[in-house]
Amino acid sequence: MARLRSLARKARTLGGVGHHRRxxxxxxxxxxxxxxxxxxxxxxxxxxxxxxxxxxxxxxxxAGHAEGATADQVKLARDIGWAVRASxxxxxxxxxxxxxxxxxxxxxxxxGIATVMHFGAGRGDEKPIDAHAWLDAAGVxxxxxxxxxxxxxxxxxx
Amino acid sequence: MIERRGDWLSARVGDEIMxxxxxxxxxxxxxxxxxxxxELIETPSDLDTVCATLQRxxxxxxxxxxxxxxxxxxxMEKHGAVAITRA
Numbered sequence: 058m059a060r061l062r063s064l065a066r067k068a069r070t071l072g073g074v075g076h077h078r079r080x081x082x083x084x085x086x087x088x089x090x091x092x093x094x095x096x097x098x099x100x101x102x103x104x105x106x107x108x109x110x111x112x113x114x115x116x117x118x119x120a121g122h123a124e125g126a127t128a129d130q131v132k133l134a135r136d137i138g139w140a141v142r143a144s145x146x147x148x149x150x151x152x153x154x155x156x157x158x159x160x161x162x163x164x165x166x167x168x169g170i171a172t173v174m175h176f177g178a179g180r181g182d183e184k185p186i187d188a189h190a191w192l193d194a195a196g197v198x199x200x201x202x203x204x205x206x207x208x209x210x211x212x213x214x215x
Numbered sequence: 216m217i218e219r220r221g222d223w224l225s226a227r228v229g230d231e232i233m234x235x236x237x238x239x240x241x242x243x244x245x246x247x248x249x250x251x252x253x254e255l256i257e258t259p260s261d262l263d264t265v266c267a268t269l270q271r272x273x274x275x276x277x278x279x280x281x282x283x284x285x286x287x288x289x290x291m292e293k294h295g296a297v298a299i300t301r302a
Contacts, residue, residue, distance in 0.1 A: 101240025111237035113224050177226070178233040178242050186233065186242050209226035211235040211242075 081140035088160035089148055108174055109214035118215040122173045123196035130170050130195045137164045138199035157200040158192040165194045174214040179207035216300040217288060218259035223296045239295055249287055
C-alpha cells in the first residue's frame with residue numbers, strides 16, 4: 058500500500074509538469090526499464106556493440122560530437138537528461154549510471170541526436186574498482202554528472 | 216614477443232592505470248610497475264627488453280623482476296590484454 062500511495066503521490070508530482078515533460082518522463086522510465094532488462098540478460102560485451110565505436114577520449118569524434126547541434130537539440134538533450142534523472146528514483150530497481158546513460162542514449166538517438174557515452178574508473182573505497190558511465194549530447198551534460206574526482210576517463214562510445 | 220591485444224584502453228590514475236575493454240566487458244586496475252610494463256609494450260617488445268628497462272627504473276633483483284613480469288603478463292594474457300608468442 059505504501060508503494061501505491063507513494064506512486065500516487067509521484068503521479069501527482071508529475072501532474073505539476075507540462076505535457077511534453079510528462080511524456081518524456083514516461084518514455085524515460087520505459088527506456089530505463091528496457092536498459093535494465095538488457096543489462097540483466099546480455100553480457101556487457103554484447104551490449105557494447107550497440108553503444109557505438111569504443112574510442113579513447115582523445116578521439117576527435119568525442120570533442121566534435123556537438124558540432125552543428127541546433128538550439129532545439131540542445132533543449133531536447135537537457136529535457137531528456139532531466140526526465141531520466143527525474144524518473145530514476147521512481148524506478149522499482151536501483152537505476153544506476155549505466156542504465157541512465159543507456160536510456161538517455163536510446164531516447165536521443167531516436168531523435169537523431171549524437172551522443173558520447175563516457176566510461177571511467179578509479180580505485181574505490183569499498184570495491185577494488187569504482188566504475189562510472191556518463192553521457193553527453195549536443196554539448197549538454199545529460200546523465201551521470203557530477204563525476205567523482207577519483208575517476209579517470211578511460212574510453213567513450215561514439 | 217609480447218604485444219597488446221584486444222580493444223583495451225587505459226587511463227592514468229596517480230601512479231596506477233585503469234583499463235577497460237568493451238569486447239571483454241571488463242575493467243582492470245594495474246599498479247605502478249604493471250602500468251610501466253603496459254607502456255613498454257605499446258609497440259611489441261620482448262621479455263629481455265622489458266626487464267632491462269624496469270631494472271634501470273626500479274630497484275629490483277633481475278631474477279625477481281623476470282619472475283614478476285612473467286606472472287603479470289600471464290595474468291594480462293588471461294584477460295585477453297596481451298599476446299605472448301613463446302619462441
